[in-house]
Amino acid sequence: MLEWTKEINTGGVVGQNVSNLLISALNKRGLDRIKPVAIINDTVGTLLAAAYRNGVADIGSICGTGHNSSFVAHNSHIINIESGNFFNQVLPLNQYDWLIDEESLNKQHQRFEKMVSGAYLGELFRLILLDLIKSRYIFSNSKHIIDLITNKYAIESRHICELLTGGVFKLGQEPDIFDLPDVNIIKGIAESLIIRSARLITSTYVGIIDYMDPHHQNNHIIAIDGSIYEKMPLFAQIMKNTLMEVFGDYQNGIAIEFFKDASGIGAAIAAVMAKDNQHKQL
Numbered sequence: 001m002l003e004w005t006k007e008i009n010t011g012g013v014v015g016q017n018v019s020n021l022l023i024s025a026l027n028k029r030g031l032d033r034i035k036p037v038a039i040i041n042d043t044v045g046t047l048l049a050a051a052y053r054n055g056v057a058d059i060g061s062i063c064g065t066g067h068n069s070s071f072v073a074h075n076s077h078i079i080n081i082e083s084g085n086f087f088n089q090v091l092p093l094n095q096y097d098w099l100i101d102e103e104s105l106n107k108q109h110q111r112f113e114k115m116v117s118g119a120y121l122g123e124l125f126r127l128i129l130l131d132l133i134k135s136r137y138i139f140s141n142s143k144h145i146i147d148l149i150t151n152k153y154a155i156e157s158r159h160i161c162e163l164l165t166g167g168v169f170k171l172g173q174e175p176d177i178f179d180l181p182d183v184n185i186i187k188g189i190a191e192s193l194i195i196r197s198a199r200l201i202t203s204t205y206v207g208i209i210d211y212m213d214p215h216h217q218n219n220h221i222i223a224i225d226g227s228i229y230e231k232m233p234l235f236a237q238i239m240k241n242t243l244m245e246v247f248g249d250y251q252n253g254i255a256i257e258f259f260k261d262a263s264g265i266g267a268a269i270a271a272v273m274a275k276d277n278q279h280k281q282l
Contacts, residue, residue: 005084005110006066006119007153038267038274041080042225043070045266048078050223050259052269057221059208062263063201063235064226067117071208083204084113091115096127103152116197118157118228126155128189138182145171157228160190164233191234198238205239206246209254219253225262 001013013021019039026034040048047060047070060078061069070080088111091097100114100123101107114120126149132138139145148171149155155171163169169186205222213220229235236256244251259265 003106003109005106005113006117007105009105038270040267040270041068041070042263042266043068044078044080045263045270046070046223046225046259047072048266048269049262050221050257050266052265054221056219056255057223057257058212059205059220059222060262060266061201061205061222061224062226063117063224063229065118067113067201067226069204069208071212074212081204081208084110084117086112086204096124096131099127100124112200116200118226118232121193121197121228122156122159123153124193125160125190126153129155129186132185138185157232160193161232163187163190164194194232194234195238197228198235199242202239202242202246205243216247216250216253220255222254222256223259223262224256225259230258230260 001016001018003014004010019036022036022039026032026036043060043062045060046062047057050057050060051072058072059069060071061067067084068080069083070078073079088108091111093111093115097111097115100120101111104110104114115124129138130146130149133146133149159169159171164187167183167187169183209216209220229239236258239256240251243254243256247254
């Protein structure tokens with residue numbers, strides 16, 4: 001374990017072999033008959049589950065609380081690229097991105113994930129709203145709203161989902177009633193955050209495909225698991241539109257498919273593969 005992400009900070013894990021920690025925990029609970037044989041990243045699990053169903057699948061990705069991707073390299077190895085930690089130098093960061101990073105538990109790390117994932121979209125939305133309220137640009141007739149959003153992470157991604165799905169923005173006990181111009185402004189902000197997230201993530205898929213298949217000769221399936229892709233309005237369609245914008249007609253050879261709970265299924269497949277490999281070696 002190199003570091004925690006998504007504002008998680010549990011002691012005794014960083015710098016340790018997580019397989020050994022799991023074995024020790026199982027033994028303490030009297031579950032010593034359970035033998036861990038494979039520990040994999042959730043993107044790898046998603047990719048394994050998708051490839052088991054359709055061999056064309058060669059990219060696995062998580063678009064949920066966090067974000068990351070993996071792909072099948074030329075030597076048939078699966079490469080986990082940790083795209084959530086993509087580089088500061090090339091990211092189009094704005095003032096709110098900088099602020100989130102400055103107040104996070106892992107400064108200067110996971111900058112891409114902090115721009116696109118469910119763990120941070122609500123906080124980005126909150127910081128923008130707080131800025132607009134303090135500048136008296138919105139909510140001039142609903143001053144109590146500032147008390148509801150003062151605390152960090154008071155707004156979650158589900159609030160954005162509710163706003164874009166049904167026009168409801170509920171932070172307190174009851175939905176707040178805002179003037180129509182204010183509603184249009186905050187919906188526009190929410191839509192912009194989702195569009196940015198979907199386009200940025202899709203740009204990483206474009207990079208992966210160009211690396212794997214520079215002459216665009218093969219079909220590809222991008223297997224995705226995660227609540228943001230599954231539930232957030234606009235997200236899936238923006239991804240598809242972005243691929244079409246970049247690849248044109250070649251986009252017809254690229255399919256994005258949602259695989260519910262695929263990381264767990266993929267872990268089971270990895271365990272079977274690991275056991276089978278052990279038997280072959282014996």
